[in-house]
Amino acid sequence: MGEKILMKGNEVIAEAALRAGCRHYFGYPITPQTEIAHYFAKKMPQYGGTFIQAESEVAAMNMVYGAASAGARVMTSSSSPGISLKQEAISYAACAELPAVIVNIMRAGPGLGGILAAQSDYFQATKGGGHGDYRMVVLAPSSVQELYELVVDAFNIADKYRTLCMIVGDGMLGQMMEAVEFRDKEDIYQADKSWAVTGTGMERDHNIITSIYIDPEVLEKHNLKLQEKYRKIAENETRVEVFNCEGADIIVAAYGTVARIIKNVIKTAEKEGIKVGLIRPITLWPFPTAEFEKYADVPQAFLSVEMSAGQMVEDVRLAVNGKRPVYFHGRMGGMIPTQKEILEKIREILK
């Protein structure tokens, strides 16, 4: 490991991508993630890579489609409204099985909304913001250090399965600064990219990257192949942090920076004699259903805390499967739930 330095979440995303071998970035500025593009713009020339501020988010995502088709490690980033614009090309890239990393530093919506932190794009990220039966691996870091590690992992997962990976962070995670320690060298998954469109050299047949399958039998077969891939990803790549759950009175589900608030709630609640557990999904898709099943009989109740009107709570309910009541507490519009109000909610539930 190298020396510790102080970095902003957004800067770390770009630095991690460069370390993971990403040499192509296409994006369009939007608060609160613009520093990602800013950092790439300054650094990419030193690596001989490509940085393009595209004319729009739509264009940027289609450029990702192009670079990924050629087998390159490629990234785009945006914030909520910009991610909405990318959805068509995301669905196309998912169908064409293109590996790429997309970052969404979420801001409050709907609409243009505001620039402050939110987690209200959970549905969009995990249930398919674009059309058709596709999935993306969705990774949700909760610290700047973890952000670095998960961006590197996202490139590896993307290449390993020929899939899209999305990093979701709330605006806070992108903007905050923390000490981060980089590894001297990254473990880079060496994928066979013989499928890439890199020129035949007159020595092989054409490779074709496409998302159009007119013949229904062929398209169904392709869909089945995609579903089999998603099943494998769910089997191998589900990640979760379980904390303080053995014998807990209540188990809180939270991801991203909200999970950090919960860790402090756990300490305060302990002084009152309440044992609060935390299940923090690190992959939002695949959702760590098995961990919720495992602890479903332990607490009196579950509570999902989110910066949304209640999105992940639906997956928590599916996983807990009626064994215990599942409550929700959320804030919207860029407001952040406080320890005080979460504690009050916990007391009220356990009353």
Added chain:
Amino acid sequence: MFNKRITIFTGHFGSGKTEVAVNYALQAAETGKKTAIVDLDIVNPFFRTADVRNRLEAGGIKVITPVYANTNVDVPSLPAEINSLFEDKSYSVILDVGGDDLGARAVSRYRDQIACDDYIHYFVVNTRRPMTRTPDEIIRMILEIQDGAGLKVDMLVNNANMLGESTPELLAEASEILAVVSSRLSIPVGFISGMEEVLSAYEGDRGIERLYMKKNITLPWEQM
């Protein structure tokens, strides 16, 4: 410190300019000066002087922020009120300028008023930030910011830190790096800044002024 009518703070993104400017303003006001702080940071919308407005106003400081500060609007504008501070010379004015050359451009529109006034331009450096780690990188950043602001840097501020993981050793490490910058650009170190507990444990550079800081900006999980 505290002896110029206008004090300008520039630096790289995340150098800690805002924390330094806020603490500097609070201490300037404590010396009995009629103090105003202007948040000229139109680049970084999240953690800024606007966040600590109440604390500054409680200290009797006039606070001027971009019109969008801490609200939901992407596009900031600088209030006309800023101009009054160049007219009314009874104020000591502190300008917290945005990061890099882009942020520094915001100050360039007041360049003419500042240049004919009694001012000092501090460049805040945290050597544990990417892009300001070596003398070469720091010099490049200074030249870019001078270009953006249209005002030469007069003094450096050693603000080496890693937030909660700061140590006196970081200040010592930065002191050596800044000595090289100082000799190459003939810009002295004006003062050393750090959180009280860290800076008071730093034994070096006893000949240089110090700004002992209190933490003014907290993260949501640190709050009740």
